[in-house]
Amino acid sequence: MTTAAAPVAPARRGPQGVHIGRFILRRLLLAPVILLGVALAVFVVIDLSPNDPARAALGLFADAQSRAAFAAENGLDDPLLVRFVRFLGDLVRFDLGDSVVRPESVGHLVGMALPLTVQLLVLATVLAVALSLVLGIVAARTEGRWPDRAISTVAAVFQSAPQFWIGLLFIQLFAVGLGVLPSGGYQPPSAGFSFWFSSIVGPAIVLALPFAAAMTRVVRASVADELAKDYVRTAVGAGVPWRAVLLRNVLRNALITPVTVLGVHVGALMSGAILVETVFNLPGMGSLLITGVNQGDLGVVRGVAIVGAVAFVVVNLLVDLAYLALNPRSAEAAR
Amino acid sequence: MTTPVLSVANLSVRFPKRYGAIDVLDNIALDIGPGERVAVVGESGCGKSLLGLAAADLLPPTAQVTGQISFRGKDVRTMGRRERFALRGAGIGVVYQDALTSLNPGMTVGAQLRQVCRLGSSSTPERLLVDVGLTDTGRVLRAKPHQLSGGQRQRVLIALALARDPDLVIADEPTTALDVTVQAQVVALLRELQEQHHFALLFVSHDLALVSELASRTTVMYAGQVVESGPTTEILARPRHPYTAGLLAASVSLEERRETLTPIPGHVRQPGEFVAGCRFRERCGNARDDCANRPELAPDGPGRLLACFHPVAKEEETP
Ligand SMILES: Nc1ncnc2c1ncn2[C@@H]1O[C@H](COP(=O)(O)OP(=O)(O)O)[C@@H](O)[C@H]1O
Ligand SMILES: [Mg+2]
Numbered sequence: 001m002t003t004a005a006a007p008v009a010p011a012r013r014g015p016q017g018v019h020i021g022r023f024i025l026r027r028l029l030l031a032p033v034i035l036l037g038v039a040l041a042v043f044v045v046i047d048l049s050p051n052d053p054a055r056a057a058l059g060l061f062a063d064a065q066s067r068a069a070f071a072a073e074n075g076l077d078d079p080l081l082v083r084f085v086r087f088l089g090d091l092v093r094f095d096l097g098d099s100v101v102r103p104e105s106v107g108h109l110v111g112m113a114l115p116l117t118v119q120l121l122v123l124a125t126v127l128a129v130a131l132s133l134v135l136g137i138v139a140a141r142t143e144g145r146w147p148d149r150a151i152s153t154v155a156a157v158f159q160s161a162p163q164f165w166i167g168l169l170f171i172q173l174f175a176v177g178l179g180v181l182p183s184g185g186y187q188p189p190s191a192g193f194s195f196w197f198s199s200i201v202g203p204a205i206v207l208a209l210p211f212a213a214a215m216t217r218v219v220r221a222s223v224a225d226e227l228a229k230d231y232v233r234t235a236v237g238a239g240v241p242w243r244a245v246l247l248r249n250v251l252r253n254a255l256i257t258p259v260t261v262l263g264v265h266v267g268a269l270m271s272g273a274i275l276v277e278t279v280f281n282l283p284g285m286g287s288l289l290i291t292g293v294n295q296g297d298l299g300v301v302r303g304v305a306i307v308g309a310v311a312f313v314v315v316n317l318l319v320d321l322a323y324l325a326l327n328p329r330s331a332e333a334a335r
Numbered sequence: 336m337t338t339p340v341l342s343v344a345n346l347s348v349r350f351p352k353r354y355g356a357i358d359v360l361d362n363i364a365l366d367i368g369p370g371e372r373v374a375v376v377g378e379s380g381c382g383k384s385l386l387g388l389a390a391a392d393l394l395p396p397t398a399q400v401t402g403q404i405s406f407r408g409k410d411v412r413t414m415g416r417r418e419r420f421a422l423r424g425a426g427i428g429v430v431y432q433d434a435l436t437s438l439n440p441g442m443t444v445g446a447q448l449r450q451v452c453r454l455g456s457s458s459t460p461e462r463l464l465v466d467v468g469l470t471d472t473g474r475v476l477r478a479k480p481h482q483l484s485g486g487q488r489q490r491v492l493i494a495l496a497l498a499r500d501p502d503l504v505i506a507d508e509p510t511t512a513l514d515v516t517v518q519a520q521v522v523a524l525l526r527e528l529q530e531q532h533h534f535a536l537l538f539v540s541h542d543l544a545l546v547s548e549l550a551s552r553t554t555v556m557y558a559g560q561v562v563e564s565g566p567t568t569e570i571l572a573r574p575r576h577p578y579t580a581g582l583l584a585a586s587v588s589l590e591e592r593r594e595t596l597t598p599i600p601g602h603v604r605q606p607g608e609f610v611a612g613c614r615f616r617e618r619c620g621n622a623r624d625d626c627a628n629r630p631e632l633a634p635d636g637p638g639r640l641l642a643c644f645h646p647v648a649k650e651e652e653t654p
Binding site: 237253 | 420421423429451
């Protein structure tokens with residue numbers, strides 16, 4: 001070979017690696033700051049609430065003296081900042097304080113409720129992602145034809161339908177009408193897989209549906225965009241089979257947008273869980289929060305809010321990292 | 336006579352949704368023998384890329400194709416799924432116009448070469464990169480396309496096209512995105528690879544000067560129609576169609592370095608605005624009233640075809 005070698009472009013690997021490292025480092029350093037802000041916000045908002053913890057603990061008819069004693073004992077009259085620092089101190093020791101209504105500590109109550117909610121959220125996310133991937137890809141490949149139209153229409157309906165309505169409809173159909181699933185209540189995994197699964201799959205589906213609908217539309221648009229790109233023709237023209245073109249070449253690029261959308265929906269999914277737990281009568285974090293609010297149990301409300309906020313921040317961090325893994329160039333852009 | 340590797344006859348392409356009943360490619364004919372180097376020349380918008388994609392059976396589904404496209408004597412469009420599939424990569428390799436968008440931005444060069452080599456290749460990703468003149472193959476294999484220079488990307492695209500030892504390589508303006516020195520290198524490379532591997536080459540370009548380096552026969556296209564074809568040296572020495580003469584006057588010849596360039600006035604119209612009859616007539620100095628009829632492509636001397644009622648006079652040297 002006598003042709004002159006192509007001039008070698010300056011190596012750009014190094015600097016890009018540095019960008020990625022810096023990006024991750026910055027996000028990791030930022031997370032505790034965000035958490036601190038979130039903790040402060042939760043603390044202040046709950047402090048501003050008109051609920052009086054002394055009254056909640058001692059009852060409506062307790063006299064002023066015992067209320068004052070309770071306040072002094074629990075440091076309720078200390079300045080806000082002092083109480084916040086004390087709260088933080090407890091928090092880093094995983095002490096969420098006491099319920100003022102129930103005998104158990106908030107940590108204990110959260111520990112009881114959290115696994116159910118996590119199972120619900122994870123199952124709903126898995127269902128939504130799987131469903132939206134399959135339907136989104138089918139719709140993209142049949143763009144403009146009937147499968148695409150059917151999928152897009154159904155997705156639009158479910159995306160805009162209120163979740164409680166879907167939940168009630170679902171209970172009516174599967175529990176009351178067909179009798180295949182329980183209408184509510186929870187069986188822990190220790191009760192056996194099928195009991196556990198049938199108690200949680202219904203709520204998970206209801207929670208997943210609007211999310212899956214939104215994601216299906218995003219996946220469809222994103223995959224259709226990607227399929228129209230020149231590099232797809234390069235792969236097809238070289239004889240790469242369709243399935244490999246789709247799974248190995250297209251999907252990775254097409255998932256960048258859906259992953260960011262996933263992050264946007266985490267909050268909606270969590271608030272959806274509160275609703276779904278109430279509709280299906282499941283003793284998770286949502287139900288704990290609702291009873292806490294109803295009983296004026298500020299300790300419980302604060303505990304649930306803090307745990308929810310921490311989970312939200314952590315999940316968003318994970319989504320950001322997933323996005324980065326799919327699209328390393330975004331680190332340069334986000335500089 | 337041996338069967339041509341590629342034989343295109345009466346090929347017309349329409350885009351009904353966008354241009355209705357207008358033939359964006361109109362009645363194209365083109366033959367390429369085994370190991371032959373043929374060029375298709377015309378300004379941008381003349382339908383050269385469409386012709387290349389049609390020949391490789393890679394037109395988008397919105398295109399409506401009529402006519403025959405035969406590969407080794409078999410009509411591509413009546414082939415079964417399997418045969419058609421075997422054609423891709425192994426029968427015909429394509430070097431696309433825009434190397435940046437034609438490579439997957441999310442996959443490394445190595446991964447893209449490997450997935451093609453796995454389908455059947457006499458070579459390896461490393462060897463292919465060396466063949467197309469890339470050094471530092473380890474780094475190139477690990478790189479994503481955006482980490483390479485334009486010339487390197489074009490070479491990678493050539494390596495991909497050659498990976499499965501095709502009988503025909505279609506190179507669609509492989510040098511337009513590159514600067515002049517790199518252009519010359521890539522053309523030299525293609526020529527060298529062709530002499531080594533003996534594949535037939537369909538070289539698409541808007542630059543007549545580049546073509547003279549490479550192709551034994553040339554087809555000149557204007558607005559989706561063939562206006563003239565024949566041996567490259569003949570066409571360059573004695574262009575017969577006024578469009579060819581205009582292209583030649585407008586081209587920077589690598590050998591002669593003409594002082595003055597005379598561009599053809601006007602530009603290629605969008606298919607929706609094609610005029611009836613000879614599509615070049617509105618820009619043509621020789622045009623008369625009869626040019627409103629379509630001139631048929633007819634023999635014009637040995638090995639040459641011409642579609643023009645008022646060609647450039649034969650004895651006249653290049654204007
Ligand atoms: N997918 C398509 N849909 C509709 N029109 C197209 C499509 N591809 C190309 N064309 C039209 O065909 C004409 C020829 O395009 P092209 O083959 O790319 O020209 P060239 O390669 O000679 O520059 C252009 O006018 C363009 O608008
Ligand atoms: Mg082109």
